[in-house]
Amino acid sequence: xxxxxxxxxxxxxxxxxxxxxxxxxxxxxxxxxxxxxxxxxxxxxxxxxxxxxxxxxxxxxxxxxxxxxxxxxxxxxxxxxxxxxxxxxxxxxxxxxxxxxxxxxxxxxxxxxxxxxxxxxxxxxxxxxxxxxxxxxxxxxxxxxxxxxxxxxxxxxxxxxxxxxxxxxxxxxxxxxxxxxxxxxxxxxxxxxxxxxxxxxxxxxxxxxxxxxxxxxxxxxxxxxxxxxxxxxxxxxxxxxxxxxxxxxxxxxxxxxxxxxxxxxxxxxxxxxxxxxxxxxxxxxxxxxxxxxxxxxxxxxxxxxxxxxxxxxxxxxxxxxxxxxxxxxxxxxxxxxxxxxxxxxxxxxxxxxxxxxxxxxxxxxxxxxxxxxxxxxxxxxxxxxxxxxxxxxx
Numbered sequence: 001x002x003x004x005x006x007x008x009x010x011x012x013x014x015x016x017x018x019x020x021x022x023x024x025x026x027x028x029x030x031x032x033x034x035x036x037x038x039x040x041x042x043x044x045x046x047x048x049x050x051x052x053x054x055x056x057x058x059x060x061x062x063x064x065x066x067x068x069x070x071x072x073x074x075x076x077x078x079x080x081x082x083x084x085x086x087x088x089x090x091x092x093x094x095x096x097x098x099x100x101x102x103x104x105x106x107x108x109x110x111x112x113x114x115x116x117x118x119x120x121x122x123x124x125x126x127x128x129x130x131x132x133x134x135x136x137x138x139x140x141x142x143x144x145x146x147x148x149x150x151x152x153x154x155x156x157x158x159x160x161x162x163x164x165x166x167x168x169x170x171x172x173x174x175x176x177x178x179x180x181x182x183x184x185x186x187x188x189x190x191x192x193x194x195x196x197x198x199x200x201x202x203x204x205x206x207x208x209x210x211x212x213x214x215x216x217x218x219x220x221x222x223x224x225x226x227x228x229x230x231x232x233x234x235x236x237x238x239x240x241x242x243x244x245x246x247x248x249x250x251x252x253x254x255x256x257x258x259x260x261x262x263x264x265x266x267x268x269x270x271x272x273x274x275x276x277x278x279x280x281x282x283x284x285x286x287x288x289x290x291x292x293x294x295x296x297x298x299x300x301x302x303x304x305x306x307x308x309x310x311x312x313x314x315x316x317x318x319x320x321x322x323x324x325x326x327x328x329x330x331x332x333x334x335x336x337x338x339x340x341x342x343x344x345x346x347x348x349x350x351x352x353x354x355x356x357x358x359x360x361x362x363x364x365x366x367x368x369x370x371x372x373x374x375x376x377x378x379x380x381x382x383x384x385x386x387x388x389x390x391x392x393x394x
Contacts, residue, residue, distance in 0.1 A: 021141035021152075022192035024340050025086065025183030027079025028306040029072045030061040030293065037173070044169050051173050056269025060176025060294030063159040069098045070111040072179035073157030076302070077112055078360070080153065080181040085352045088118040088359050091183070092149035095140055096125050097132030097156045097298035099210065099327070100163055108157065117363025121153070129208070130265050130326025132156060132298035134196065134334050137182070137322070141193035144186045155181040156298035163210050165225040174268070175226075176294035180302025189341040194319075195251035196334040197244050204329035207232050237267060237325045241275040244333035245321055252319075252335040256281065259335075260318040263308065265325055266290040266300040287313070297326065314338055 036059045037048035051057055063072070073096055081088065094116075096109040109123035128135040133156035140152035157179035164172045184193075208228045211221050221227045241264065249256055262285055264272055269290050276283050287304045296303060301322050308314050316339040325331040 019145050019147055019186045019188065020190055020192045021144040021184045022187050022189070022339070022341055023182050023336065024185040025080040025082070025084025026181065026302070026306050026309060027076045027081075027083060028178065028180040028303045029075035029079065030178040030303070031063045031067050031072070033062045033064060034059050035062045035176075040173055043166055044172060046169055046173060054268075054270070055174060055294075056288070056290050057174065057294045058291050060292075061178055061296075062161045063177040067159060067177065068102050069096070069100050069157040069159050069179070070102050070108045070115075072159070072177065072299075073098070073108060073155040073181065074112045074115050076157065076179040076181040077116060077153055077155055078356075080183050081116075081356060082353070084183040084185070086151065086183060086185075087352075087355055088116040088363070089120050091116075091118045091121045091151050091153050093140060093143060093152040094118060094121045094123040095136040095152065095154050096123075097128065097136040097154070098125060098158055099127060099129050099132070099297055100159045101125055109155070112155065114367050115360070115363060117359040117366070118153070128298075128326075128330045128332070129328055130267065130295070130297045130300065131198075131324035131328065131330040131332040133180075133301045134322050134324045134332035135198055135330075136298075137184070137193065138196040138198060138332065138334060140184050141196070144184055145193075150186045152184045153181060154184065154302075155179060156296075156300070156302050157181075158297040158299045160226075160295070160297055163224060163226050165222055165227075168225075168227070170230050171226050171228050174295045176296050178293060178296040178299045178303055180299050180304075180306055182302060182305070185341075187341040191337040191339050191341070194254075194335045194337055195248050196332065197248045197251065198330075198332045199240070199244065200328045200330045201236075202328065204232070204236065205327075207236070207329060208327040210327075233329075234268070234271065236329055237271045238274040238278070240325050240331040241271065241323055241333075242278040244325075244331055245275070245279060245323055248321060248323075248333040248335045254319060254335065258319050259285070259321055260315075261285055261287060261308065261313060261320050263287045263301055263304050263320060263322045265295075265323065266293065266304060267295045267325070298324075300324075316340075 107125040113123040160175035
């Protein structure tokens with residue numbers, strides 16, 4: 001008789017059951033300061049009509065000195081955990097999609113992990129510009145579906161105003177700041193993330209970029225400031241939005257007519273109109289809030305998702321498509337079936353909110369104690385090393 005481990009039926013029975021990755025929490029955070037087109041006209045040569053007719057943007061949010069990609073992402077994450085009714089310690093993975101981190105390292109995700117008290121979570125940043133959020137959700141969902149983790153917090157957070165040249169009319173009129181987050185949870189109930197398409201064309205790397213100290217040749221561009229060849233990016237975007245939506249819908253086994261809502265990256269209202277026309281889909285099936293927030297890069301899709309939910313535009317059983325495009329050049333699309341499984345919905349978990357607040361307080365206290373401990377240790381090391389230094393003899 002063949003060994004039991006070679007039995008196909010036995011091998012199949014040892015495989016983990018099928019897991020689906022569902023969106024079970026969501027939240028957003030934007031700065032309080034609003035910069036209108038009229039405000040911009042006092043900074044750079046432009047006017048409200050010129051901006052609105054070319055982009056659809058009327059105003060955008062601008063980060064204060066107290067805001068950063070980490071602080072905005074932290075606020076959005078707390079709200080997403082509130083909706084999911086999970087404790088930070090329930091989270092296995094935190095991914096932050098951002099092009100404007102506080103540091104090259106440590107990651108923005110690590111800062112947020114510390115502030116939340118998500119002591120069981122791995123944390124890292126993902127850099128894919130305006131496509132980053134869809135990339136990050138795809139990566140987290142694959143980890144859940146493979147059985148590696150049970151839950152993930154995915155955040156898109158940006159302070160684009162910090163990397164703008166405010167004398168460059170082609171870019172400074174477009175961008176704003178903000179953050180959005182979702183919680184993904186594992187379930188054996190079918191639905192959630194159905195398919196994704198991730199693509200890149202590095203040959204277009206010089207069309208949209210932010211040079212750093214490691215840039216080999218600035219080619220006349222400013223260090224740390226964004227530049228963009230708008231016409232080329234526009235043509236790229238109108239092509240890939242159409243293509244990638246069709247690809248991810250087909251990959252999910254659906255038709256375009258099955259899609260209830262498209263949640264695109266909010267770059268330019270004209271791009272959305274062109275995509276809708278190519279897909280033969282009415283603009284009423286597209287989410288657009290670019291008028292009030294401008295282009296918030298990796299944060300734009302989760303912010304748009306949160307607002308669509310607040311407006312009652314998303315219902316259980318709806319099929320949604322999220323699509324992003326931007327620097328890289330990169331683009332990504334994802335299809336999902338909306339609905340929080342009953343097994344994951346905990347509307348009345350005892351003292352859930354109080355326990356979350358206690359976790360945040362304890363996390364803050366622990367972080368302060370650890371920093372103080374390291375500071376004291378460094379001081380003691382310096383003190384003892386000075387005492388051990390021999391004095392010069394005559």
